[in-house]
Amino acid sequence: MALHDLLLALPITFATLWTILLIVVEATAKRAQLTFSLTSVGFLILITMMLFPSEQGYAFGEMLRLSPYSQFANFVFALSGLLVITLSQSYLAKENIHFGEYYIIVFIATLGMMLMASAAHMVVLFIGLEIMSIALYVLAGIMRKDLRANEAAMKYFLLGAFSSGFFLYGISLIYGATGEMTLFKIGIYLQENSATSLFWIGLSLMMVGFLFKISAVPFHQWTPDVYEGSPTPSTALMSTASKAAAFTALITVVLNVSSQTENNSNWIFALSTIAVLTMVVGNIAALSQDNLKRMLAFSSIAHAGYMLVGIVAGSDAGYSAVLYYALVYSLMNIGAFGVIALIEQQRELTSASDYAGLFKEKPLLAGVMALFMLSLTGIPPFGGFIGKYKLFAAAVESGLSWLAVVGVLASAVSAYYYLRVVVFMFMREPQAENQFEGVVLNPTLVLIALLVFLLGIFPTGMLRFAGEAMKFAFNM
Amino acid sequence: METVSFILFSFLGALVMVGSIGTVWSRNPVTSALFLVLNFFALGGIYLLLEAQFIAVVQVIVYAGAIMVLFLFTIMLLNLDDEQALKEKFDLQKGFGILLGGVLLVEVLYILGLKINLPQKSTTLTPVEIGEAKNIGRELITNFLFPFEIVSILLLLAVVGAIVLAKKNFSPNT
Numbered sequence: 001m002a003l004h005d006l007l008l009a010l011p012i013t014f015a016t017l018w019t020i021l022l023i024v025v026e027a028t029a030k031r032a033q034l035t036f037s038l039t040s041v042g043f044l045i046l047i048t049m050m051l052f053p054s055e056q057g058y059a060f061g062e063m064l065r066l067s068p069y070s071q072f073a074n075f076v077f078a079l080s081g082l083l084v085i086t087l088s089q090s091y092l093a094k095e096n097i098h099f100g101e102y103y104i105i106v107f108i109a110t111l112g113m114m115l116m117a118s119a120a121h122m123v124v125l126f127i128g129l130e131i132m133s134i135a136l137y138v139l140a141g142i143m144r145k146d147l148r149a150n151e152a153a154m155k156y157f158l159l160g161a162f163s164s165g166f167f168l169y170g171i172s173l174i175y176g177a178t179g180e181m182t183l184f185k186i187g188i189y190l191q192e193n194s195a196t197s198l199f200w201i202g203l204s205l206m207m208v209g210f211l212f213k214i215s216a217v218p219f220h221q222w223t224p225d226v227y228e229g230s231p232t233p234s235t236a237l238m239s240t241a242s243k244a245a246a247f248t249a250l251i252t253v254v255l256n257v258s259s260q261t262e263n264n265s266n267w268i269f270a271l272s273t274i275a276v277l278t279m280v281v282g283n284i285a286a287l288s289q290d291n292l293k294r295m296l297a298f299s300s301i302a303h304a305g306y307m308l309v310g311i312v313a314g315s316d317a318g319y320s321a322v323l324y325y326a327l328v329y330s331l332m333n334i335g336a337f338g339v340i341a342l343i344e345q346q347r348e349l350t351s352a353s354d355y356a357g358l359f360k361e362k363p364l365l366a367g368v369m370a371l372f373m374l375s376l377t378g379i380p381p382f383g384g385f386i387g388k389y390k391l392f393a394a395a396v397e398s399g400l401s402w403l404a405v406v407g408v409l410a411s412a413v414s415a416y417y418y419l420r421v422v423v424f425m426f427m428r429e430p431q432a433e434n435q436f437e438g439v440v441l442n443p444t445l446v447l448i449a450l451l452v453f454l455l456g457i458f459p460t461g462m463l464r465f466a467g468e469a470m471k472f473a474f475n476m
Numbered sequence: 477m478e479t480v481s482f483i484l485f486s487f488l489g490a491l492v493m494v495g496s497i498g499t500v501w502s503r504n505p506v507t508s509a510l511f512l513v514l515n516f517f518a519l520g521g522i523y524l525l526l527e528a529q530f531i532a533v534v535q536v537i538v539y540a541g542a543i544m545v546l547f548l549f550t551i552m553l554l555n556l557d558d559e560q561a562l563k564e565k566f567d568l569q570k571g572f573g574i575l576l577g578g579v580l581l582v583e584v585l586y587i588l589g590l591k592i593n594l595p596q597k598s599t600t601l602t603p604v605e606i607g608e609a610k611n612i613g614r615e616l617i618t619n620f621l622f623p624f625e626i627v628s629i630l631l632l633l634a635v636v637g638a639i640v641l642a643k644k645n646f647s648p649n650t
Binding site for chain 2: 016019020023059060061063064099101102104105108111115121123124127130131134135137138141142144153176177178179189193196197198201
């Protein structure tokens with residue numbers, strides 16, 4: 001292991017060392033507050049690292065692939081991690097689960113995601129996926145005295161382990177079919193030889209694993225129960241960064257097998273069917289939910305469907321739209337879950353009708369929540385609109401206009417349940433006097449709202465980054 | 477030689493199947509676990525037939541040894557003597573699940589059964605040498621050094637996570 005490799009993979013080297021530091025500090029000082037501060041510092045350093053251009057290339061003998069692509073993805077993960085832990089603090093304290101270990105596990109989950117985004121070898125991809133998943137199982141079950149949380153963690157663990165099994169079997173069959181585990185060598189083999197049915201069944205099994213992680217229909221049944229039962233800040237991480245990580249890994253794999261998938265009608269048919277089902281089922285099921293966490297769980301299924309549209313498009317435009325959407329979606333969804341966590345920790349209020357009159361008592365909080373809801377619907381001038389526009393535009397460019405139409409119709413349906421929350425907050429009278437007393441707005445939420453707003457008004461900068469990330473992603 | 481290994485393979489393959497069916501079928505958890513041991517041993521034998529001695533030994537030591545001991549201890553600690561409670565009813569959903577599982581099984585078997593020309597890796601080592609602990613170890617600390625090292629984070633996470641979820645009187649500190 002040469003020093004050069006360690007430096008080339010600096011974000012991962014740093015995150016690994018920082019993890020060990022965090023564990024040592026937590027074990028000796030035993031102060032959750034201190035661990036929180038150190039974890040935030042770790043995330044801040046990672047974010048800063050991602051803002052500067054760095055050397056590209058393969059590290060550790062073609063195990064990792066460091067590029068603007070992994071850099072953009074790592075930026076999304078570190079930012080999500082930072083926002084989630086700042087929103088977690090008061091919630092954890094209220095639920096009496098303020099363990100320093102919580103922050104360490106969030107940090108390790110982020111390290112797993114970074115490995116997934118930088119992986120150039122199937123083994124590293126799988127290890128990254130497992131690090132992320134196991135961290136999320138623990139985060140789901142961290143409220144040990146809560147029965148629903150236990151149920152959520154158990155369900156997530158059993159089904160997640162099952163899907164990892166599919167994923168691993170897929171990897172082994174692809175290895176059997178191509179004789180390679182390094183992604184770009186698989187790509188070279190597939191360009192020179194035709195794909196056998198063994199390869200296709202391997203790829204399908206891998207896709208089952210991916211689709212489970214992004215909770216696409218028909219692998220979505222676990223999502224509402226797990227999202228509802230888990231502590232709300234953990235849910236925020238599960239529904240955003242982990243999906244972004246699965247999507248970046250999915251893009252890496254699909255790009256390397258693109259000689260087989262491009263213009264392959266079977267592949268496009270299968271994936272677009274799943275995308276349509278995901279958008280339709282997610283949105284229709286969300287309509288009838290009164291519990292906000294459940295509603296956002298179904299809506300996050302629908303958002304996975306929108307992002308799948310970009311994958312089906314199969315062009316650089318489509319992939320960079322997915323990257324951009326992953327960033328915007330992470331921000332707005334973490335924001336929405338943050339607001340829910342704030343109100344839930346004070347008053348145990350979780351249904352949409354409980355939010356009646358929020359504007360009268362807490363105008364700023366209601367405003368921020370409304371902004372997230374409008375952005376999730378995809379209404380200009382917020383970030384969600386630009387993201388959706390790019391995704392559907394990429395689909396149209398690739399000659400899949402019908403898919404874009406389905407997507408637009410599905411998001412029109414979604415307006416109903418998102419705007420319902422806004423209507424309750426602004427136009428209804430509160431159910432009781434001083435219903436929201438004691439709810440203190442977390443400044444982080446305002447920051448997230450500002451970012452979502454800015455990404456909607458000045459998207460060019462970020463879009464350029466996402467575009468560059470794709471341009472340099474794999475031409476080496 | 478060919479026939480000998482074919483007979484051995486058939487015998488071990490049958491044992492693997494008997495072991496796995498027995499694990500699912502038997503009502504008594506201890507019997508279930510013992511069938512699983514049989515399954516692991518037979519699988520270790522198949523690895524040996526494939527000239528993967530190291531994997532075979534690890535399979536027997538780790539799975540049939542360490543993990544099964546843990547399994548049996550857990551079963552005994554949980555005191556699962558109410559076997560009727562474990563009895564499952566058959567309903568339409570399960571029937572559908574079995575049908576889909578069967579279709580997937582047939583599909584995979586069909587594809588695995590096709591004559592596919594698999595790519596051959598060129599190597600100077602003989603099959604027996606590839607399976608040796610020495611060569612596996614060398615691969616692990618040269619080509620696969622990074623995955624080998626990063627797995628330690630996974631293990632660290634598993635330790636921390638298990639303690640957070642399972643330790644008694646684990647109270648928050650400020």
